[in-house]
Amino acid sequence: MRQQLIEALKGHNADYVEVRLEQGQSTCIIYRGKRLDEMERSFSKGGNIRALVNGGWGFVSFNELNGLWDKVELAVKQARLVGGEVSKLASVEPVVDTVNVEAEKDAATVSLTVKKQLLGEYNDIILSTPKVQTSNINYRDSNRRVIFVNSEGTYIEQGKAGISLRLLAVARGNGEVQQASLSLGSSGNFADIEGLHDQVGEMARRAVDLLSAAQVKAGEYTVILDPVLAGVFAHEAFGHLSESDFVYENRQLLEVMVLGKRFGGKHLNIVDGAAVPGLRGSYKYDDEGVPATKTYLIREGILEGRLHSRETAAKMGEKPTGNARALNYLFPPIVRMTNTYIEPGSVSFEEMLSGIREGVYVKDWYGGMTCLEMFTFSAGEAYMIRKGRLAELLRPTVLSGNVFVTLDNIDAIGDDLHMNQGGGCGKGEQVPLPVSNGSPHIRIRRCLVGGR
Amino acid sequence: MEQLLVKARELADEAEVFRVSSERTLVHFEANHLKQIQNKQHVSIALRIIKQGRIGFSVATGCVNAQTLLDMALDTSQFGAPANFSFPASAAYPQVEVFDPETDKLAVEKMVELGGRLVARVREHTPDILCEADVTKEVVFFNILNSKGGEASYCKSLSSLNLEGLVVHDTDMLFVGDGESSCHPLVDFNVVADRVIKQLELAGSKATASTGSSPVIFTPRGVASALVAPLVTAFNGKMVLEGASPLRGKLGERVFDKKFSLWDNAILPYHVASRPCDDEGVPSQSTLLVGEGVVSNFLYDLQTAALANMRSTGSGIRARGGLPGPGTSSLIVGEGDVSLQDMVADMKEGLIVEELMGAEQGNLLAGDFSGNALLGYRVKGGEIVGRVKDTMVSGNVYEALERIVAVGRESRWVGGVLRLPYLYCSNLSLGTKGG
Numbered sequence: 001m002r003q004q005l006i007e008a009l010k011g012h013n014a015d016y017v018e019v020r021l022e023q024g025q026s027t028c029i030i031y032r033g034k035r036l037d038e039m040e041r042s043f044s045k046g047g048n049i050r051a052l053v054n055g056g057w058g059f060v061s062f063n064e065l066n067g068l069w070d071k072v073e074l075a076v077k078q079a080r081l082v083g084g085e086v087s088k089l090a091s092v093e094p095v096v097d098t099v100n101v102e103a104e105k106d107a108a109t110v111s112l113t114v115k116k117q118l119l120g121e122y123n124d125i126i127l128s129t130p131k132v133q134t135s136n137i138n139y140r141d142s143n144r145r146v147i148f149v150n151s152e153g154t155y156i157e158q159g160k161a162g163i164s165l166r167l168l169a170v171a172r173g174n175g176e177v178q179q180a181s182l183s184l185g186s187s188g189n190f191a192d193i194e195g196l197h198d199q200v201g202e203m204a205r206r207a208v209d210l211l212s213a214a215q216v217k218a219g220e221y222t223v224i225l226d227p228v229l230a231g232v233f234a235h236e237a238f239g240h241l242s243e244s245d246f247v248y249e250n251r252q253l254l255e256v257m258v259l260g261k262r263f264g265g266k267h268l269n270i271v272d273g274a275a276v277p278g279l280r281g282s283y284k285y286d287d288e289g290v291p292a293t294k295t296y297l298i299r300e301g302i303l304e305g306r307l308h309s310r311e312t313a314a315k316m317g318e319k320p321t322g323n324a325r326a327l328n329y330l331f332p333p334i335v336r337m338t339n340t341y342i343e344p345g346s347v348s349f350e351e352m353l354s355g356i357r358e359g360v361y362v363k364d365w366y367g368g369m370t371c372l373e374m375f376t377f378s379a380g381e382a383y384m385i386r387k388g389r390l391a392e393l394l395r396p397t398v399l400s401g402n403v404f405v406t407l408d409n410i411d412a413i414g415d416d417l418h419m420n421q422g423g424g425c426g427k428g429e430q431v432p433l434p435v436s437n438g439s440p441h442i443r444i445r446r447c448l449v450g451g452r
Numbered sequence: 453m454e455q456l457l458v459k460a461r462e463l464a465d466e467a468e469v470f471r472v473s474s475e476r477t478l479v480h481f482e483a484n485h486l487k488q489i490q491n492k493q494h495v496s497i498a499l500r501i502i503k504q505g506r507i508g509f510s511v512a513t514g515c516v517n518a519q520t521l522l523d524m525a526l527d528t529s530q531f532g533a534p535a536n537f538s539f540p541a542s543a544a545y546p547q548v549e550v551f552d553p554e555t556d557k558l559a560v561e562k563m564v565e566l567g568g569r570l571v572a573r574v575r576e577h578t579p580d581i582l583c584e585a586d587v588t589k590e591v592v593f594f595n596i597l598n599s600k601g602g603e604a605s606y607c608k609s610l611s612s613l614n615l616e617g618l619v620v621h622d623t624d625m626l627f628v629g630d631g632e633s634s635c636h637p638l639v640d641f642n643v644v645a646d647r648v649i650k651q652l653e654l655a656g657s658k659a660t661a662s663t664g665s666s667p668v669i670f671t672p673r674g675v676a677s678a679l680v681a682p683l684v685t686a687f688n689g690k691m692v693l694e695g696a697s698p699l700r701g702k703l704g705e706r707v708f709d710k711k712f713s714l715w716d717n718a719i720l721p722y723h724v725a726s727r728p729c730d731d732e733g734v735p736s737q738s739t740l741l742v743g744e745g746v747v748s749n750f751l752y753d754l755q756t757a758a759l760a761n762m763r764s765t766g767s768g769i770r771a772r773g774g775l776p777g778p779g780t781s782s783l784i785v786g787e788g789d790v791s792l793q794d795m796v797a798d799m800k801e802g803l804i805v806e807e808l809m810g811a812e813q814g815n816l817l818a819g820d821f822s823g824n825a826l827l828g829y830r831v832k833g834g835e836i837v838g839r840v841k842d843t844m845v846s847g848n849v850y851e852a853l854e855r856i857v858a859v860g861r862e863s864r865w866v867g868g869v870l871r872l873p874y875l876y877c878s879n880l881s882l883g884t885k886g887g
Contacts, residue, residue, distance in 0.1 A: 023514075028774070032690065032694055033694045035533055036531060036532070036533055037533055038509070038775045039507075039508075039509065039528040039531050039532045039533070040509040040511065040774060040775060041509075041510050041524035041525075041527060041528055042510060042511045042512060042513075042524070042773075043510070043511075043512040043513075043516050043520060043521070044512065044513040044514060045512075045513065045514030045515060045516065046513055046514045056486070056487070056488070056489075057487065057488040057489075058488070058489050058490075058491075059488060059489070059491070060490070060491045060492075060493075061490075061491075061492045061493065061494070062492075062493045063493065063494060063495045063496075063513050063514035064493070064495070064514070064515065065515070074491060075491075078490075078491065078560070079489070081489060081560065081561070081564065082487065082489055084485075084486075112528065112530070112531060116531050133694070133695045133696060134694040134696050170694075170695075170696045170817060175698075176818060177696065177698055177817045177818045178815060178817075218844060218846060218882070218883030219883055220885065249482065249483030249582070250483065250582055250618070250620065252580075252620035252621070253620055256620075256622075330492065330494070332488070332490070366815075367810075367812075368810075369809055369810040371625070371627055371809055371826055372618070372625050373625050374625070374809065374824060376809055376810030376823060376824045377810070378810070378822075395815070395820070396815050396820070398810065398822040398823070398844065398846070400824040400842075400844055401842070401885075402842065448842060448844060449844075449883065450822035450824075450844035450845075450846045450881075450883050
């Protein structure tokens, strides 16, 4: 196979060509209420070619592996139609390597019977909670082998495994419907999603409690974010702005995101890195064959780095960071985050609470979205803070704001870093890409909270 | 396909093979210039069996031998959901035109030119805008075959044109954007350009809203971003069956304002969500969901319909090639009789929402929505005075649609799958920076 791929890349009039082949299997199990609604197994085989000619890109994806040379030629032809400048790619050492998945309890080897048994137990816990109307459990595991070859001599075979599990409880009462959810993920280790019975029960009870919760009155508050939501904030609000493909051709934004500029207090450090081991967004090489790194985006409140593909690094005159990722062979790699987190500070949760006369404590996440400077993210659980104490439970609450103002308004960073492995990041059509987010508790002054 | 079906039929009681193949070309512009051309060739084949009353399912992309597909389907059928339905026998399908050979003939060079002119036209209006644009064409073949003699195949062409623009001044960012899609080839860039330019003009000056309760006019795109997602969930027969939809038990009841009507229509000619049959081979139809405020129907696939003692509405959709479930085709909100101008004049003070960011993150089931007005205009003294920023709009879809002040007399397609008028609602909650 290797020789065949190398041959297919030869004899084209292009500045750079690469081919990616992928084969994998996955299992999906869905419970909806009492019913095991879906059980499916799938097999996939496909690949893509990317060609660069005079700064223009051509991309061809396919399922039929025959006629590879012609497919490369089509990508080259498309690239030539686009190209109109000099191709720029940051140089990296060619790599020949094989990386295998090492999971303590590989999900691919766990039988359907065992998977169904575990999910059935979680489902029973949710459904036996009084006032819970229905449940939804969505489990998926996948195992893939990806071969990457480029015209510079790189040949990498990488195994990729992932598990995602989302549990949802829907409670109903007084004509109202409320829900609570739990999202978990793992790099293929089934043991990571076992033994969560207590957490699942807690989630189901929270859905019920929300039925009698009040809606926060809209306005500006001092808010405390729990590690899960603060991690989403780091990812959504700031992380996406650090993706260089947003920045490198946008002169005005580039002025905003000047390295060395102050974005927050000295206590603020934000990091992204696939080289941080053992997390959902960890890997050895990205989808351009570039070794993973750990990048300080903000160090001591100052913008220090950003995330790059080979192209954005070359165009901005910075070092490649190994952040070019593709969801699968259907898409070209683009600049993406991996494991993004706020480093811990020294303030305890109790210290954060004290001194807040009226505020909101937001926990857990429903989702988050960003349009460059603007972000919104929603909490799955929220409480009023009154006179330095946690008070009544609130309905799911949405926070929104301008990231630059908000980063500067972070006035306390906790000592309790926690990484959330349940995230799936979306950018363009490429969703969900495995990532992890994390943070300690953080406190933000004057944050806009939606409600009524 | 036939061979796979025959093999599957030997090992299972019933079987169905579903095959989709497609080829898509995408011309992508970034930061105002041509960036990438993509060609995507895709084939997937799905096998659904019923064995000892249980559903087994497997799906493959790319070359896979029939035995692998069969083994995976048999494996899952040991645990799969009990099948409460039978595959449909051969049926007469409505004539639904969804293929235009001209779309397939669109040359890549022509698509490059089209995107380039679209970007140029918008930049002529606002020179410092950064545009991202996509021009696509796609041809898809659908094929379905089952052991009850059911058989359907059709071919669909798709063409789309989209533009998103960003204007940055210091840390102030303005987002605009619009698009069009059709089974016919889109060759006129002016429709999209005009809409985006209109947005730029309305957003030209800045205004502020204040915290509190306010009337809101949702533009068709505003309706799409704020109000549609909860309705899609609520009319899904599966959500109704499970009791998760707040509309369960409300068939025949007036839940919405009399001025509000809603259809799911899969048979409109040359619309991207149209088709002669759904992904289970059930003939397509137009389904009234809300008639003058009264909940009239929910959407069903075969399995959900059987469990709910209803009939399939031809709404079995396979998301990403998986098992079919109830889904929407084109959603159409009935037009009213009030012009936008009259709405604005009547409102005097309030907000027009063109796009609400993050609205769908709230509690969809309960109909709660809350989002930041990514693009919204302030109305003052009965006139549009400028764009607002840092404004959260919150409400509940059921409350908002129960007392609609007015429904617009013009409607338009949004994203090719929604036909929506302006909706004028009272008493939504606004939250703003600085109160």
